[in-house]
Amino acid sequence: xxxxxxxxxxxxxxxxxxxxxVKKNNNLKLEIKSQRRLKLxxxxxxxxxxxxxxxxxLMVVAGPAFYTMYLSFFETNGINAAxxxxxxxxxxxxxxxxxxxxxxxxKNNIIWTVxxxxxxxxxxxxxxxxxxxxxKGRTIFRAVFYFPFILSNIVVAMIWVWLYHPNIGLxxxxxxxxxxxxxxxxxxPDLALFSVFAASSWQHVGSSMIIFLAGLQTIPNxxxxxxxxxxxxxxxxxxxxxxxxxxxxxxxxxxxxxFYSMRVFDIIYAMTGGGPSQSTQVLGSWxxxxxxxxxNVGIGSAISVILLIVVMAVAIPYILWxxxxxxx
Amino acid sequence: xxxxxxxxxxxxxxITFGLVWLIPVFFLTITALKSNGxxxxxxxxxxxxxxxxxxxxxxxxxxxxxxxxxNSAFISIIKVPLGILVAALAAFGLTRLSFKxxxxxxxxxxxxxxIPFQACLxxxxxxxxxxxxxxxxxxxxxxxxxxxxPFAMLILTGFFKGIPRELDDAARIDGCSDLGLFFRIIxxxxxxAIATLIIxxxxxxxxxxxxxxxxxxxxxxxxxxxxxxxxxxxxSTDYPLMMSGVLLSVLPVLLVYIIFxxxxxxxxxxxxxx
Numbered sequence: 135x136x137x138x139x140x141x142x143x144x145x146x147x148x149x150x151x152x153x154x155x156v157k158k159n160n161n162l163k164l165e166i167k168s169q170r171r172l173k174l175x176x177x178x179x180x181x182x183x184x185x186x187x188x189x190x191x192l193m194v195v196a197g198p199a200f201y202t203m204y205l206s207f208f209e210t211n212g213i214n215a216a217x218x219x220x221x222x223x224x225x226x227x228x229x230x231x232x233x234x235x236x237x238x239x240x241k242n243n244i245i246w247t248v249x250x251x252x253x254x255x256x257x258x259x260x261x262x263x264x265x266x267x268x269x270k271g272r273t274i275f276r277a278v279f280y281f282p283f284i285l286s287n288i289v290v291a292m293i294w295v296w297l298y299h300p301n302i303g304l305x306x307x308x309x310x311x312x313x314x315x316x317x318x319x320x321x322x323p324d325l326a327l328f329s330v331f332a333a334s335s336w337q338h339v340g341s342s343m344i345i346f347l348a349g350l351q352t353i354p355n356x357x358x359x360x361x362x363x364x365x366x367x368x369x370x371x372x373x374x375x376x377x378x379x380x381x382x383x384x385x386x387x388x389x390x391x392x393f394y395s396m397r398v399f400d401i402i403y404a405m406t407g408g409g410p411s412q413s414t415q416v417l418g419s420w421x422x423x424x425x426x427x428x429x430n431v432g433i434g435s436a437i438s439v440i441l442l443i444v445v446m447a448v449a450i451p452y453i454l455w456x457x458x459x460x461x462x
Numbered sequence: 463x464x465x466x467x468x469x470x471x472x473x474x475x476x477i478t479f480g481l482v483w484l485i486p487v488f489f490l491t492i493t494a495l496k497s498n499g500x501x502x503x504x505x506x507x508x509x510x511x512x513x514x515x516x517x518x519x520x521x522x523x524x525x526x527x528x529x530x531x532x533n534s535a536f537i538s539i540i541k542v543p544l545g546i547l548v549a550a551l552a553a554f555g556l557t558r559l560s561f562k563x564x565x566x567x568x569x570x571x572x573x574x575x576x577i578p579f580q581a582c583l584x585x586x587x588x589x590x591x592x593x594x595x596x597x598x599x600x601x602x603x604x605x606x607x608x609x610x611x612p613f614a615m616l617i618l619t620g621f622f623k624g625i626p627r628e629l630d631d632a633a634r635i636d637g638c639s640d641l642g643l644f645f646r647i648i649x650x651x652x653x654x655a656i657a658t659l660i661i662x663x664x665x666x667x668x669x670x671x672x673x674x675x676x677x678x679x680x681x682x683x684x685x686x687x688x689x690x691x692x693x694x695x696x697x698s699t700d701y702p703l704m705m706s707g708v709l710l711s712v713l714p715v716l717l718v719y720i721i722f723x724x725x726x727x728x729x730x731x732x733x734x735x736x
Binding site for chain 1: 473501549559561570571581604607609615670691
């Protein structure tokens with residue numbers, strides 16, 4: 135930036151033909167100008183550094199998300215098909231009035247979310263409370279519960295499909311020991327979603343547990359000490375101190391669990407493919423099948439937009455809250 | 463003394479949970495080591511009557527697992543450093559150059575973390591088809607970097623903000639340019655955050671499925687996750703071989719996890735603190 139202003143100065147010095155007054159006047163004007171330019175360049179500097187990230191992010195994430203919204207107002211058959219017919223909210227109306235699998239998907243997403251929030255979070259909190267005490271082998275237990283989270287959804291799906299195998303899978307084998315009829319874990323439409331959910335819980339409880347543990351570590355010791363002085367027992371301390379003080383952690387775990395539950399795809403795709411008889415479809419998978427198998431690109435886009443709106447309705451307030459929190 | 467029974471109960475409780483949690487992995491391992499005949503003639507929970515380590519070699523060579531794992535390794539080696547560099551530059555511009563619109567831009571980037579891949583798929587397919595980049599690593603890596611930016615920005619801006627300003631001032635007095643400041647001061651100081659990010663990013667890349675499924679179609683270009691899907695389809699009756707393949711695909715991830723365990727907790731902690 136310094137170079138720039140030097141150049142301006144030298145060009146001025148060479149300019150000796152003009153009268154002194156004008157030159158002075160000019161000098162002042164140019165100085166203001168160059169200062170302004172300097173300021174502009176300084177305020178542009180962050181953009182130079184952000185340019186690559188901004189470019190890629192706009193091309194891959196932000197731009198396509200807006201284009202999908204645009205596409206959701208059209209009827210197209212095929213991703214690269216030429217013909218596009220504007221039908222306004224037609225796709226949305228079609229989804230809510232005529233597409234029973236979409237309704238199932240929406241319902242399944244809600245069931246999945248509620249179960250995650252109710253079951254996974256409770257269990258994760260319980261584990262975190264147990265593992266927050268100091269005892270021998272604590273780190274090993276943490277590692278054991280967290281480790282499924284590092285596996286890919288596909289691997290988890292493969293393992294659990296094997297455990298659920300109708301004839302020689304572990305669960306039915308155990309049932310047969312007790313002379314119980316084999317259960318169609320993944321073939322019974324009423325049960326399949328919950329079977330997949332169990333596999334997913336096995337994978338995800340550990341990550342919520344780690345967040346709870348991080349939250350527990352931020353609680354200072356003083357409240358416990360004064361509670362002890364007041365003669366509170368452990369359960370009272372848990373109920374009146376620990377659980378209320380984890381308020382912020384609940385919001386974080388709640389939000390991350392909700393984001394995942396709405397976007398769940400891989401594990402359903404790999405374990406059931408949405409079946410049997412579409413009973414385990416979720417928005418993410420139904421969008422995939424509508425778009426890439428049935429070529430209903432407009433319908434698929436509308437499903438993604440609905441998914442996006444639901445997620446954003448939680449994400450935007452959540453991120454603003456986080457922002458506020460980090461500046462206090 | 464009085465607490466002893468409670469303590470024993472606690473141990474019984476937590477050890478039971480721990481063992482239950484390990485059951486799937488235990489069965490994965492013993493299935494992978496059995497022969498197909500052994501599997502069908504004996505109960506599933508019986509230990510293998512003979513250990514067949516050659517299953518792994520078979521999965522590796524005939525099941526193409528070696529190709530899939532090499533592909534995923536290649537993609538990760540390119541994607542992870544490149545993605546982190548791009549995000550680090552942006553985080554630097556955002557936090558250390560007294561940027562006026564720091565907050566809105568930060569939120570704009572971070573919001574991307576919550577956008578479902580599905581919301582971008584169709585336009586990306588159109589774009590990559592037009593650019594002739596379908597079924598290439600250039601296209602896939604470009605998309606991976608794009609979706610990786612939000613999380614990397616979250617971790618890096620958080621860390622960069624904590625670096626004292628005095629470091630910048632001292633460097634500038636010594637005549638450091640912006641780029642010099644970035645490469646010689648900020649990046650080295652941010653090493654712990656970058657280490658965490660490298661590990662998390664590697665895992666995310668190694669485990670990604672949907673994008674690889676859509677954008678890569680040739681079998682010899684497939685990644686571990688998409689490869690294992692076609693692998694298990696191919697050997698759908700040979701469970702031991704299938705499970706050996708699954709176990710093989712997990713090994714690199716497991717190795718990284720065991721070596722860098724501390725970074726995981728830190729990484730998640732960082733994400734929590736925002």
